[in-house]
Every structure is written in structure tokens, then in C-alpha cells.
Amino acid sequence: MNYSPKTSMKLLALIDKLELKLEVQGRERLLQLNTVIEHLTLDSRDATHGSLFFAVPGTSLDGRNFIGSAIEQGASAIFIESATDKVFEITWHNDTPLIEIPNLTKRLSEIVGYFYSNSSLEMKCIGITGTNGKTTTSQLVAMWVSLLNQKAAVMGTIGNGLFGELTASNNTTPSALDIQFNLSKYNDLGAALCAMEVSSHGLVQHRVESICFDAVAFLNLSRDHLDYHGTMIEYEAAKFRLFNELSSQHKIINIDDAIGERWFKLFPEATAVSLEFEKFSKTVTSNFVFAKSIHYHQNGADIELVSSYGKARITSQLLGEFNVTNLLSAMAILLSIGYEFDKLVSVVHLLKPVAGRMEVFAKPNKATVVVDYAHTPDALEKALLALTIHQTGKLWCVFGCGGDRDKGKRPLMAAIAEQYADKVIVTDDNPRTENNTEITKDIEQGFLGTHYHVIHDRTDAIIYALNHAQANDIVLIAGKGHEDYQIIGHKKLDYSDRVLVSQLYDNKVGLA
Numbered sequence: 133m134n135y136s137p138k139t140s141m142k143l144l145a146l147i148d149k150l151e152l153k154l155e156v157q158g159r160e161r162l163l164q165l166n167t168v169i170e171h172l173t174l175d176s177r178d179a180t181h182g183s184l185f186f187a188v189p190g191t192s193l194d195g196r197n198f199i200g201s202a203i204e205q206g207a208s209a210i211f212i213e214s215a216t217d218k219v220f221e222i223t224w225h226n227d228t229p230l231i232e233i234p235n236l237t238k239r240l241s242e243i244v245g246y247f248y249s250n251s252s253l254e255m256k257c258i259g260i261t262g263t264n265g266k267t268t269t270s271q272l273v274a275m276w277v278s279l280l281n282q283k284a285a286v287m288g289t290i291g292n293g294l295f296g297e298l299t300a301s302n303n304t305t306p307s308a309l310d311i312q313f314n315l316s317k318y319n320d321l322g323a324a325l326c327a328m329e330v331s332s333h334g335l336v337q338h339r340v341e342s343i344c345f346d347a348v349a350f351l352n353l354s355r356d357h358l359d360y361h362g363t364m365i366e367y368e369a370a371k372f373r374l375f376n377e378l379s380s381q382h383k384i385i386n387i388d389d390a391i392g393e394r395w396f397k398l399f400p401e402a403t404a405v406s407l408e409f410e411k412f413s414k415t416v417t418s419n420f421v422f423a424k425s426i427h428y429h430q431n432g433a434d435i436e437l438v439s440s441y442g443k444a445r446i447t448s449q450l451l452g453e454f455n456v457t458n459l460l461s462a463m464a465i466l467l468s469i470g471y472e473f474d475k476l477v478s479v480v481h482l483l484k485p486v487a488g489r490m491e492v493f494a495k496p497n498k499a500t501v502v503v504d505y506a507h508t509p510d511a512l513e514k515a516l517l518a519l520t521i522h523q524t525g526k527l528w529c530v531f532g533c534g535g536d537r538d539k540g541k542r543p544l545m546a547a548i549a550e551q552y553a554d555k556v557i558v559t560d561d562n563p564r565t566e567n568n569t570e571i572t573k574d575i576e577q578g579f580l581g582t583h584y585h586v587i588h589d590r591t592d593a594i595i596y597a598l599n600h601a602q603a604n605d606i607v608l609i610a611g612k613g614h615e616d617y618q619i620i621g622h623k624k625l626d627y628s629d630r631v632l633v634s635q636l637y638d639n640k641v642g643l644a
């Protein structure tokens with residue numbers, strides 16, 4: 133749905149909200165000019181008459197180098213991140229004010245919130261963090277609310293929008309600007325709630341800084357993104373900001389995760405989620421959602437649920453132990469913000485798997501294919517382990533590792549694939565600007581033996597696996613999940629594991 137915000141705001145009114153101490157002359161001139169802001173942008177290339185351009189330093193470029201081009205494009209005002217902590221300063225380029233603001237990046241979420249009417253105060257806002265499971269859990273939250281006949285929105289890896297009407301996005305956690313804009317849009321469209329994935333990049337880059345979360349949830353922490361964070365300590369500290377620095381009413385923690393168990397000691401009032409009833413039932417004194425017993429089967433799992441909100445036997449269509457954690461976390465989030473236990477239980481069996489997450493493709497007399505987004509060592513291990521429960525023949529694993537991403541995870545993923553799968557095929561997964569053979573060489577370092585194939589072209593790799601797998605085998609195709617592209621160099625080529633497998637199983641593309 134096309135949506136344009138009706139918002140406009142006087143520049144001086146916005147500056148007054150920020151409580152910047154304007155010198156008298158500057159204030160007079162702004163008052164006379166009566167500049168009205170109709171559009172906010174972080175990118176000089178999008179600036180136009182009526183735009184307020186935020187010139188902030190980034191990871192590879194510095195937005196402050198593009199002030200000239202923003203002015204050329206007609207920007208009406210520029211906010212600039214001060215190079216030092218010096219107090220606010222205003223200079224002029226003709227009638228365009230250039231206003232230096234200390235900590236602008238950190239204040240961006242707040243500033244944009246004033247412009248877009250701070251919708252996180254008007255609707256329920258959920259922030260979900262963790263290395264793995266954010267997309268699944270946020271989608272489950274939104275799906276659950278939709279099943280209860282309310283509108284829900286999501287922002288995350290597979291897109292932003294009302295549940296089921298997503299628009300693809302570049303980031304898991306959008307920019308501070310897009311988040312406030314989207315929230316205002318979802319609020320106008322009548323959403324009762326927005327479930328957001330909060331990535332560690334998003335937390336470090338202050339993308340959710342001024343969002344008032346009704347609930348925040350922590351799922352797990354395992355190796356990823358060390359190219360960006362450097363160490364696991366820094367990575368954990370990034371995630372921890374959501375819990376200790378930002379605003380939230382309720383906290384939900386998966387205490388089966390070692391880091392989660394540690395955080396829970398710091399937030400003992402948080403709602404605890406666990407699959408280990410025996411271990412925690414006596415010690416947890418706050419709200420809790422536990423699985424007392426779980427029976428995994430071909431179509432998902434039957435779960436005996438014990439919680440501080442009620443008890444029930446529920447059925448889930450999602451495969452794998454980790455998806456029970458995701459389901460219970462989604463439930464704990466909704467319970468904490470006031471959804472009724474009985475209502476949630478009445479529709480839980482209708483919750484569907486999320487696209488590209490343990491998504492099963494079957495065809496008579498053919499191996500079962502599972503397309504999954506496991507792109508970290510922990511996720512790959514959990515996905516393979518989940519499938520061993522269903523294994524009667526051989527387990528295949530087709531995977532690769534992204535270029536321009538944490539190199540350290542490559543051999544670790546190889547070791548895991550080798551440990552759990554009978555047949556391993558290494559292939560390309562978004563090599564980006566790296567040489568694909570260098571990436572697979574890094575992966576190969578992790579294998580102890582030589583029982584693996586390297587087939588760079590992903591289509592060929594999958595066709596090879598499906599041609600050689602027996603009918604009772606399971607083929608896990610990991611790493612790309614919902615992605616409908618292969619990034620080579622700077623080009624984003626059309627490619628989808630899900631489309632390929634569906635075509636192969638409809639025999640549209642011939643199997644030998």
C-alpha cells in the first residue's frame with residue numbers, strides 16, 4: 133500500500149523540542165525565514181526542497197562530506213553531527229541553516245520521533261534480539277495477533293509492513309529514520325502492535341534509541357558478526373543495550389541460553405522462557421513460560437506448557453527444538469503485554485512456519501528437502517540436530533558462507549556440517565566482493581576428512597544433491613532461507629533456493 137506521511141513541521145519548533153540553546157541572532161533569522169520541513173533524509177541524494185538532511189558519519193563514508201550536494205539538491209536545512217563535544221552551533225549557506233549538534237547519531241531516533249509523532253507511545257512495540265530466531269519470533273508474534281483478528285506489523289529481515297504484506301528491506305533493523313516513519317504508518321493503518329527485530333548493528337548504530345518498547349526479548353547469543361563487533365564481549369554488550377540502556381516495560385529472557393541465564397540474574401523480574409522445566413521450576417520466582425515435556429514428530433511438536441499464566445497441551449507446526457523456544461518466547465511476549473493465555477492457546481496450532489525457516493518441500497519418491505536460513509555455526513548445528521530426529525536415511529547439508537562477513541565462522545560451520553551430516557556440499561552464498569574460491573578455502577579448513585564436494589554454482593549444487601539423494605534422505609539447504617538473490621560483486625542476481633526446489637519438485641527443471 134502506498135503511504136505518504138502528512139507530517140510537516142516548522143524547523144524552529146523542531147529545534148525547540150531538542151532544547152538547543154540558539155543564539156539570539158540565529159533564532160531571529162529562523163523565525164523570519166519560517167522554514168517548514170516536509171521530509172527527512174540521511175542521504176544527500178534524496179534531498180530536495182523541504183528536506184532536512186542529517187549529515188552523520190557512517191561505517192564507510194561520512195555524510196558530512198555530502199552537505200554541499202544536499203544543498204545543491206535544494207535541502208532546506210542541515211543537521212550536522214559535531215566533530216567534537218562542543219556546544220551546538222549554527223552557520224548559514226545563503227538561507228539554508230547548517231546546525232551542528234553533538235551526538236546527532238544518538239539523538240536521531242528522538243528527533244525523527246518528534247517529526248513522526250512518536251508512534252511507539254501509541255501502539256505496542258516489541259523488540260526482539262538474539263543471534264538466531266529474531267525473524268521467526270517476530271513473525272510468530274504478528275501471526276498470533278493476526279489470528280486473534282487484530283492488525284499487527286513487523287520490521288525485520290524478510291521485510292517491513294503489516295503482517296502478510298511485507299515490503300522488502302535492506303536491513304534487519306531499519307535506520308532510525310525509517311523505524312519512526314514506519315511506526316507512524318503502521319499506527320495510522322490501525323496496527324495494534326509492531327514486532328521488531330533488533331540487530332546488534334542496529335543497537336550500536338542507535339537505530340532504536342528512542343523507541344519505547346512495551347516488551348523486549350532476548351533469545352540467544354552465539355558467534356556471528358565478529359567482523360563488525362571484534363569480540364564476543366562487544367557483541368554481547370551491543371545486545372545488552374536493549375535491556376539496560378533503552379526503554380522497556382517488560383523483559384523476556386530465554387534462560388536455556390548461557391548468556392540469557394546470566395542476564396536473568398541481572399533482571400530477576402523478567403519473564404523466563406525455558407524448555408528445561410526440571411532445572412528451573414523451583415528457582416524462578418518471576419513470570420515464566422516453560423515446556424514441561426515435548427514430543428517431536430513429523431509435523432512439528434506436541435508441547436506440555438506450564439506457565440505462570442496457565443497450563444495447556446499445545447501443538448506446534450514448527451520443526452526443531454529451537455522453534456519451541458521461539459514459540460514460547462512469542463507467547464511470553466504477548467502474555468507480558470496483556471494477551472490472554474486461553475485465547476493464545478486457542479489458535480496456537482494455526483501458527484505456520486516462517487518462509488525459508490525449516491521449510492519442508494516433499495515429493496513422492498524423492499528426498500525431503502528443508503530450506504533453512506541457518507547462516508551461523510549455532511543455527512546450522514541446531515537445524516541439523518533438529519533433522520536427525522526425523523532421519524531414516526542419510527542427512528545432506530548444502531551450505532556456504534557469505535562474503536564480506538565474519539570469516540571466523542567459516543571453518544566452524546564446516547566442522548558442524550561434517551559432524552552431523554552424512555553428505556556435505558559446499559556452495560556459494562552471497563560471495564559479495566570476495567573471491568568465492570577463497571571463501572570455500574576458508575570453509576574447507578574446518579573439515580577433518582575429505583568427504584565433501586565443493587560446487588560453487590548454487591543451482592548445480594542443489595541439483596547434484598537432489599539427483600544423488602535417496603527417497604528416504606533429508607537434504608538441508610542452509611543459509612539463504614527467504615533470500616531471492618545471490619550477491620556476486622555488487623550485483624544482486626535473481627536466485628532463490630525455495631523457487632529452485634519448488635521448480636525441481638514440479639519437474640519444471642528436469643532432475644536426471
Ligand SMILES: CC(=O)N[C@H]1[C@@H](OP(=O)(O)OP(=O)(O)OC[C@H]2O[C@@H](n3ccc(=O)[nH]c3=O)[C@H](O)[C@@H]2O)O[C@H](CO)[C@@H](O)[C@@H]1O[C@H](C)C(=O)N[C@@H](C)C(=O)N[C@H](CCC(=O)O)C(=O)O
Pocket residue numbers: 174175176177188189190191192193194195196198302303304305306307308331332333334337339
Ligand atoms: C555497515 C552498516 O551497518 N551500514 C549501515 C549504516 O550505513 P552507514 O551510515 O555506515 O553508510 P555509509 O555508506 O558509511 O554512509 C554514511 C552516511 O553518508 C550518507 N551518504 C552517502 C553517500 C552519498 O552520496 N550521500 C550521503 O548522504 C549515507 O546516507 C550515510 O548516512 O546505516 C544505514 C542506515 O541505518 C544502514 O542501511 C547500513 O546498513 C548496510 C546496508 C548493511 O549492510 N548493514 C548490515 C551489516 C547490517 O546492519 N546488518 C544488520 C543485521 C545483521 C543480522 O541480523 O544478522 C541489520 O540490522 O540489517
Ligand SMILES: Nc1ncnc2c1ncn2[C@@H]1O[C@H](COP(=O)(O)OP(=O)(O)OP(=O)(O)O)[C@@H](O)[C@H]1O
Pocket residue numbers: 262263264265266267268269289304329351352454455457458488489490504505506507510511512514515613
Ligand atoms: N532460537 C533459535 N536458536 C538457535 N537457532 C535458531 C533459533 N531460531 C532459529 N534458528 C536458526 O537460525 C536461522 C535463522 O532464523 P531467523 O531468521 O529466525 O533468525 P534471525 O535472528 O532473524 O537471523 P538474522 O540475524 O539473519 O536476521 C533459522 O533458519 C534456524 O536455522
Ligand SMILES: N[C@H](CCC[C@H](N)C(=O)O)C(=O)O
Pocket residue numbers: 304507533534535537561562611612615
Ligand atoms: N543478516 C545476515 C544474513 C546472512 C545471510 C547469508 N545468506 C549471507 O549472506 O551471509 C548478514 O547480513 O550477515
Ligand SMILES: [Mg+2]
Pocket residue numbers: 266267268288289290304329
Ligand atoms: Mg532476522
